[in-house]
Amino acid sequence: MENHTTHGYAFGPMHEADISELEISFGAEACKDFVIEITSDRSWYDAYFDPQNHISEVLDAFITNGYDSLSDEQKAMFKKEMKEHLLKCGWCESFNWSDAMFIIENGLCSYCYQKREME
Numbered sequence: 001m002e003n004h005t006t007h008g009y010a011f012g013p014m015h016e017a018d019i020s021e022l023e024i025s026f027g028a029e030a031c032k033d034f035v036i037e038i039t040s041d042r043s044w045y046d047a048y049f050d051p052q053n054h055i056s057e058v059l060d061a062f063i064t065n066g067y068d069s070l071s072d073e074q075k076a077m078f079k080k081e082m083k084e085h086l087l088k089c090g091w092c093e094s095f096n097w098s099d100a101m102f103i104i105e106n107g108l109c110s111y112c113y114q115k116r117e118m119e
């Protein structure tokens with residue numbers, strides 16, 4: 001199923017295979033930067049994360065000690081949250097951590113967004 005936002009692009013939800021591929025990059029600095037960004041933006045955080053599921057503890061542990069320090073249960077929670085909230089570019093279906101927030105906000109990766117501006 002595809003979602004549509006006000007910018008009009010159908011953006012790509014993450015699938016199980018996408019998130020499994022991404023898992024190797026959970027230790028990357030750019031992934032950590034993204035998690036810091038979402039956890040420091042209160043309105044974004046409140047809109048996307050259910051306070052009942054203790055994900056904030058997992059995200060805090062992730063930021064402080066890294067993905068490898070999480071328990072298997074926490075890793076599963078982290079993966080599930082990322083799968084639910086990350087999106088791929090609506091045009092080229094690519095994803096990278098430094099563009100993660102940009103895609104959420106614009107529906108396109110920064111490269112496709114620029115290409116669109118030039119058309």
Ligand SMILES: [Zn+2]
Pocket residue numbers: 089090091092093094108109110111112113
């Ligand atoms: Zn793109």
